[in-house]
Amino acid sequence: MIPPDWITSLYEAARTMPVPKVLRPPAVGGRDSAVLVLFGEGEEGPDVLLIQRNTGLRRHSGQPAFPGGAIDPADSGALECALREAEEETGAVRAGVHVLGSLPELYIHRTGFRVTPVMGWWHTPSEVRPVDVGEVASVARVPIAELADPANRLRTRHPDGSTGPAFRVQGMLVWGFTAGILSQLLVLGGWERPWPAGGADELLDVLTLVGADGDRTTP
Secondary structure (H helix, E strand, C coil): CCCCHHHHHHHHHHCCCCCCHHHCCCCCCCEEEEEEEEEEEECCEEEEEEEEECCCCCCCCCCEECCEEECCCCCCCHHHHHHHHHHHHHCCCHHHEEEEEECCCEEECCCCEEEEEEEEEECCCCCCCCCCCCCEEEEEEEEHHHHHCHHHEEEEECCCCCEEEEEEECCEEECHHHHHHHHHHHHHCCCCCCCCCCCCCCEEEHHHHHCCCCHHHCC
């Protein structure tokens, strides 16, 4: 099935988007991983698939994220990994996904992961739910309209003093790495709406969300 023009245009813009210096991978080192940025069409228009990770995990505890994980030796590469992880975590059947391609590789310094986002079009959506219940607490198809609504947007302050975008949607607070990608895609897709005068009216400190140990502040 041919993807709609809006997502092919989004992919063409996103696959060449500049990578901020803080997210640029080093020349060597890091563990290869991939996430699936999966768009579909729901009752409220375009949406994107997100998961909420369980609390108590060693990494990314309690955080919303794109389905994904480390590339296994049996995977042919990032695309295979992203589809496999999405199916294992959410039940999203890979046969219903048209893969447009990879986006620029990103690096998460606190965990040492090299992350390749893979963009997909969900031409035949399947039922999704937490399949890997040890890792995933919930799964949601989040309408783009909710992400773009200024009433659902805020900023978070990170332990290093920097700030980043965040979203309150579907009972989740989406922040960090995932929120950064979503914020960029909203701009590239032409979905971003003006914030109230003066910018974000709310700034949350990440340490109040995840505790002072810092291990859970990675996206």
